[in-house]
Amino acid sequence: MITKIHLNKVASYTTSATLETDKKVNLIYGLNGTGKSTFSNYLHKKMDDRYKCCSIEGLTDDHDLLVYNQSFIQENFFEDDSLKGIFTLSKENKEAETKIANALEEIKKLQSNRDIKAKELDTEKKSLNKKLDIAKETLWKIKTDYSGGDRVLEFCLDGYKGSKDNLFNHVIALPKPSVKPLKNISDLKNDLQSISGDNAEKYIELLHIDFSYQNTQTKNLLDKQIVGNEHSSVSQLIKHLGNSDWVKQGLQYIPQETENSTCPFCQEDTISKALLDSIRDYFDASYEADITALKEFLKVYSDGIQNLPSKSVLESNPRLEDYRRDFEIKFAAFTKVLENNKKLIEEKIKTPSVSISLADSSKLLEELNEIIGRINLSIREHNKNIDQKDIVKSNIKKVFWDIMRWDYDQTVSSINADKSTSQIKIHSLETSLKVNSESIATQHAIISEEQKQTVNIESAIEKIRNGLNDLGITDFEIKKHSENLYKIVRRENEDKVFHSLSEGEKMIISFLYFLELCRGKKEATDAGKRKVVVIDDPISSLSHIYVFNIGRLIKNEFLGKKKTSTDKETGEQKIELEYNYEQVFILTHSLYFFYEMTETNHDFRKESQNLFRLIKNENGSRFIPMKYEEVQNDYQAYWFIIKDEEQHPSLIANCMRNIIEYFFNFVEKKDLNNYFQQEPLKANKFQAFYRYINRESHSLGQNIFDIKEFNYQDFRDAFRELFKVSGYEEHYKKMIRK
Known part of the structure; x- marks a missing residue:
C-alpha cells in the first residue's frame, strides 16, 4: 500500500509537496489547475524523466498500479482504433480454476505474512532512523558550539558544517582515544592564538638560575x-x-x-x-x-x-x-x-x-x-x-576531534550499539521478505500457467455492454474485434467511432472499460497482483444524471462493501468493510462528487478514508488534510479561496465574481450597477474591481495581469463594501469567518 507520494519540481509543484496516508481510500479535492493531472500522470508514468525529483513509498513489485485519467483515455481510445482485450476467468476448466483459487489463497496468506514482516521492517527502520536523528542532533552541537562569529577552532569543522549527516558520519568513524586527551579546548584555543595574528611572536628562553656560594x-x-x-x-x-x-x-x-x-x-x-x-x-x-x-x-x-x-x-x-x-x-x-x-x-x-x-x-x-x-x-x-603553522593547525585539528570523540563517546557508543542490533533484525526481516517474495512468485507462475486454459475476453465485453445499457446508452456499443481485441461500433459504422462521441460519452465508455480492466487482466498470463487504483476526475464532462451513476459505480466497486460477520469469541455480529482493491485514490474538482464519495458513517470513515484538499498558490501546489466537517459546496469553496491572498490573483478575482453572480443574480435577483453608483464603491481604487466584475466573459480574467490592475486588498475591500451597501454585511461576515 502506498504510504507517501512526493511531488517536486514538476508543473505546479514548484516546491516539495507530500501526500501521506495510511488508509485504503484517499479522496482528493482540488479546483482545476491545482495539480490533479500532474498527480495522476506521475502515477501513470512514474519512470518518466520529468518526475525524477518525485518518489513513492510503499509501492512494491507485487502491486499493479492502474490509473484512469486523460492520458489513459488518449492512449487507449485515440491512438488506436481497437481496444486491447480484458481477460477474465471462465468457468469451463474446474481443475485449473481450483488450482488458481488455491494459488490465490496461498498468495493471500503469503502477502498477509509479508505485510506483517514489512510493517515490522518499516517500524524497525523508523525506530533506527529516529535514534539516528537524535544522535545527529546531539553531535550537531559540535557545529553550533565551535563555528560562527570569532570561533577560533572553526577551521576544524571544515567540510562538516553544512550537513548533519557528514558531521555524524565523521564522528562515529573516529576511533576512541585510549586515554583522555591531555589538552582541553581552552588549551587548543591558546595554542592556535599563540601562533596567529599579533600573538605570533617568538620569545627568548629563560636563563637557568645559578647560586653556589657555600663551600x-x-x-x-x-x-x-x-x-x-x-x-x-x-x-x-x-x-x-x-x-x-x-x-x-x-x-x-x-x-x-x-x-x-x-x-x-x-x-x-x-x-x-x-x-x-x-x-x-x-x-x-x-x-x-x-x-x-x-x-x-x-x-x-x-x-x-x-x-x-x-x-x-x-x-x-x-x-x-x-x-x-x-x-x-x-x-x-x-x-x-x-x-x-x-x-x-x-x-x-x-x-x-x-x-x-x-x-x-x-x-x-x-x-x-x-x-x-x-x-x-x-x-x-x-x-x-x-615556523610550522600548518603542522600545528593539523595537530590541533587532530586533538580537537580526539576531544570530541571522547566527550561524545556515550552518544557514539549508544548509536553504534543500536545500529548493530537493528541491522541484525533488519537483515533477518529482509531475508524473510525475500523468501516470501520468491514463494509468491512461485504461486504467480502457477496462476499464469493455469490461466492460459481458462481466460477469455467475452465476459468483459458483456459487462461493458450491460454498463452502457444501464446508463441508457444504446446508440453505440462494444464488440469483439479479433481474438484479443475490442472495437467501439455505432450501428454499421466501425471506423473511428470514438472520435465521433460526445465528451460525456467518451468519458463513460472509457471509464466502463477501465472498470473492467481493474476487475480483469491485461494479459492472459497476468497473475494476481494487488491493485492500486487511481481515478482522476471521472465526471468532468458528464451531465448530473451520469455523475450520479458513475458515482454509484465507483462507490460499489472501489470504496468497500459492508459485510456482516460474527465474532468467534463473543458471538456478536459486527459490520466490516470489505475491499476489492489494495488502495484507491480519487481526484475531483467537484465538491458535490467529493461529498458523494465520502463515507457518512464516522467509524467506517475514520477506519478507511483520508480526505485531502489540493490547493495552489504562489508557493506552488500542496496537499492539506481535510476533516469531513470541512466538505462544502462550490459556493462555500469560493469563499475559502478568496481568504487566501497567496492564491493566484486571477483565481481570487474569478472566485469573487462567481460568488457575486451566484448570490446577486441567482439568489437575490439584484442589479449590481445600482450598488456601484453608491459610496464608497465609487472610489477610484474600486474601479478596477467594478470593471472586472462587469465583464461578461470569465475567460477575460487573465487580462488582469496585462493591465496590472489587481490589488488583493483593494479587491477584498470592494468585495466587502458591495455586501455592506447592499445590506448583506452579516452574510459577508459569516462566510469570511468560515
Whole structure:
C-alpha cells in the first residue's frame, strides 16, 4: 500500500509537496489547475524523466498500479482504433480454476505474512532512523558550539558544517582515544592564538638560575666558635663570663682617653690603659681575620641574592603562564631560604662565638630550574610552531576531534550499539521478505500457467455492454474485434467511432472499460497482483444524471462493501468493510462528487478514508488534510479561496465574481450597477474591481495581469463594501469567518 507520494519540481509543484496516508481510500479535492493531472500522470508514468525529483513509498513489485485519467483515455481510445482485450476467468476448466483459487489463497496468506514482516521492517527502520536523528542532533552541537562569529577552532569543522549527516558520519568513524586527551579546548584555543595574528611572536628562553656560594671552607667558618687570644691576661675572665661577643661589642664604647675611664659595662671609673690593652690583646689578628672573612662572605652572599633574575622579569614571558603557580611556589621557597641564610650570617658576625648552619638551597634551586626548563621547552615549541603553522593547525585539528570523540563517546557508543542490533533484525526481516517474495512468485507462475486454459475476453465485453445499457446508452456499443481485441461500433459504422462521441460519452465508455480492466487482466498470463487504483476526475464532462451513476459505480466497486460477520469469541455480529482493491485514490474538482464519495458513517470513515484538499498558490501546489466537517459546496469553496491572498490573483478575482453572480443574480435577483453608483464603491481604487466584475466573459480574467490592475486588498475591500451597501454585511461576515 502506498504510504507517501512526493511531488517536486514538476508543473505546479514548484516546491516539495507530500501526500501521506495510511488508509485504503484517499479522496482528493482540488479546483482545476491545482495539480490533479500532474498527480495522476506521475502515477501513470512514474519512470518518466520529468518526475525524477518525485518518489513513492510503499509501492512494491507485487502491486499493479492502474490509473484512469486523460492520458489513459488518449492512449487507449485515440491512438488506436481497437481496444486491447480484458481477460477474465471462465468457468469451463474446474481443475485449473481450483488450482488458481488455491494459488490465490496461498498468495493471500503469503502477502498477509509479508505485510506483517514489512510493517515490522518499516517500524524497525523508523525506530533506527529516529535514534539516528537524535544522535545527529546531539553531535550537531559540535557545529553550533565551535563555528560562527570569532570561533577560533572553526577551521576544524571544515567540510562538516553544512550537513548533519557528514558531521555524524565523521564522528562515529573516529576511533576512541585510549586515554583522555591531555589538552582541553581552552588549551587548543591558546595554542592556535599563540601562533596567529599579533600573538605570533617568538620569545627568548629563560636563563637557568645559578647560586653556589657555600663551600666547605665557608661551612667550617660558620661552624667555628670564634674567640680571642687565650694567653691574654683577661682570657680567663672572659672565658669565665662566657660571652666574648659581649666584651667585643663593648670596646666600641670605651673613650680614647683610657686612664680612669668609665667602664661601659659597670659604669665605674675602672678602665685603665693596661686593662684596655689586655682586652684588645684578647681579640688578636686571628679573631679579626675570621670576622673579616665572615663579612666578605656576607657581601658575596648578599650580592648573589641581589643578582638573581627579577621575578617580575621572569613572569613577563607569556609562556610562563601555564606554569605560573608552580613557578611562584618554587621561587618563593628558594628565595626565602636565601634570605633566612643571609640573616643567619649577619647574626654570626654579631655573635661570632655561636656556631651556625645554613639551610641547603640546592634542592629548591634544582626544582626551580626544572620548572624553568619546562617553560623553556614550551618556548622552544612555541617558536618552532610559528615556523610550522600548518603542522600545528593539523595537530590541533587532530586533538580537537580526539576531544570530541571522547566527550561524545556515550552518544557514539549508544548509536553504534543500536545500529548493530537493528541491522541484525533488519537483515533477518529482509531475508524473510525475500523468501516470501520468491514463494509468491512461485504461486504467480502457477496462476499464469493455469490461466492460459481458462481466460477469455467475452465476459468483459458483456459487462461493458450491460454498463452502457444501464446508463441508457444504446446508440453505440462494444464488440469483439479479433481474438484479443475490442472495437467501439455505432450501428454499421466501425471506423473511428470514438472520435465521433460526445465528451460525456467518451468519458463513460472509457471509464466502463477501465472498470473492467481493474476487475480483469491485461494479459492472459497476468497473475494476481494487488491493485492500486487511481481515478482522476471521472465526471468532468458528464451531465448530473451520469455523475450520479458513475458515482454509484465507483462507490460499489472501489470504496468497500459492508459485510456482516460474527465474532468467534463473543458471538456478536459486527459490520466490516470489505475491499476489492489494495488502495484507491480519487481526484475531483467537484465538491458535490467529493461529498458523494465520502463515507457518512464516522467509524467506517475514520477506519478507511483520508480526505485531502489540493490547493495552489504562489508557493506552488500542496496537499492539506481535510476533516469531513470541512466538505462544502462550490459556493462555500469560493469563499475559502478568496481568504487566501497567496492564491493566484486571477483565481481570487474569478472566485469573487462567481460568488457575486451566484448570490446577486441567482439568489437575490439584484442589479449590481445600482450598488456601484453608491459610496464608497465609487472610489477610484474600486474601479478596477467594478470593471472586472462587469465583464461578461470569465475567460477575460487573465487580462488582469496585462493591465496590472489587481490589488488583493483593494479587491477584498470592494468585495466587502458591495455586501455592506447592499445590506448583506452579516452574510459577508459569516462566510469570511468560515
